[in-house]
Amino acid sequence: MHDLPELMALLAGALAVTALARRLGFSAPLALVVVGLAMSYLPGLPDYQLDPEIVLVLIIAPLLYSAALRSSSIGIKANLRPIGLLAFGLVLFSTLAAGLVAWRLVPGMSLGVALVLGAVVAPPDAVAAIAIGRRLGLPRRIMTVLGGESLVNDATALTAYRVAIAAVIGSGLSLLGGVGMFLLAAAGGLVVGYVVGWLVHQVRARLDDGNLESAVGLLVPFATYLLAEEIHASGVLAVVVAGLYLGHRAPASDAATRLQDRAVWDAADTLLEAMVFALIGLQLRTVVEGVSADLLPLTAAGLAVTAAVVAARALWVFSTLYAPSWLSGKRDAPPWRHAVVVSWSGMRGVVSLAAASAVPVATLSGAPFPDRAEVMFLAFFVTLATLLLHGSTLPWLIRLLGVRGQESYTDALAEAEAQHNAARAARDRLDDLTRESEPPGMVADRLRQAAQHRSNQAWERLGRSSDEVGESPSEAYRRLRGEMLAAERDVFVRFRDEHRIDDEVLRRVLHELDLEELMLRRE
Structure with missing residues (x-):
């Protein structure tokens, strides 16, 4: 995927599908995956292969950073226990469950390779789930838990993945060494993220230039990820910590900088998310052609591994939520409907495909990495199956259970x-x-x-609502002032077209009118 015209075609097509899906009220991620699947077998279509390093650095890192900027560090701290149980405990539990199922069902697959697969498919990608939940008005606590989980679980899974890979390729890593590697990577990521966040905040506070501040902010996810990975720490966790730190301190920035940052990252999110889900669908042909074994038993194994990760999430969510209250005799657990929604929000995403693509071609002895094509196929199968299953049924489930926020x-x-x-x-x-x-x-x-x-x-x-009492004074003010601003804007544009003012004057005045219009809008 290094040909620039092919990349531009991918981006343009993904944005077009996103725009159409939003216009029709469909889930954009789901639509992108389905269209990508359909197009993957079109004759003459370029082979969009995933480069795992490019995906992690140029796509996953900025997406996680943007999500962290808009997350509530206070809300995450208040829900640290459920987020930690999902982002750490559930990922490891899912790794074990999926690995054991694959080990038993895929002929000739060793336990080590099966655990590599388990780590690959363990982390859910909550982008689609959060988009659905925001549209349907899920309670804030559920949104905070799902968002917090998605920020951290990739770091857990990728670290477990490294440990499993090291064991398979023959680096002599023991179980104790693997645990130590896991803890060091997590601790290193936390430290790097905090230090980078603090330094960037100090630098931006002294720039007094909104454009420079935004430019520095754009570099943060990439530099933080690369720096952490260079010292063998968790780059994903470092990016998340830096984003949470800077997001919490955003009120100290200039107002213009905040407006600009929000616009920049909103646009970046739209572009990157569109490309991510389109790439998932477009991988079908590449993944299937890479498998030399019989696809029928491998597909059956894919169904079983998918069922394992879905069941593991449901079992983990309900047991960790309700077992403590049952054992203590208290009845302070969240409503069961909330647990159902959380347990059914386990869509996998591009991190799983990137990790599968990054599986080494050979071991340290020079022998081919065992069952590499099968790992890629099963990772793709689980990713696609969970996206289609959960993505198509989660809105219906939320409406059926009546899970709505009361905030x-x-x-x-x-x-x-x-x-x-x-x-x-x-x-x-x-x-x-x-x-x-x-x-x-x-x-x-x-x-x-x-x-x-x-x-x-x-x-x-x-x-009471405006339907009951009519238009409020503030609503009337916003409506009338909005019409006045539109009339003013038309006059300035007409004066520009008649060569009575310069474009530079028009841009300056429109900027002032746009800022006032933004102030009138209420989210």
């Missing part, structure tokens, strides 16, 4: 209280500034009205 009112109440106190602080500050000299015109009155308006907006959202 909207409490969020609105908390925001209203904060807005009220913020408006009071703003008015007090204005009074201090204008006590000795009143600004000209009606400036002070307009500023006080603006502060009161922002406070009123939050309180109005606590009342």
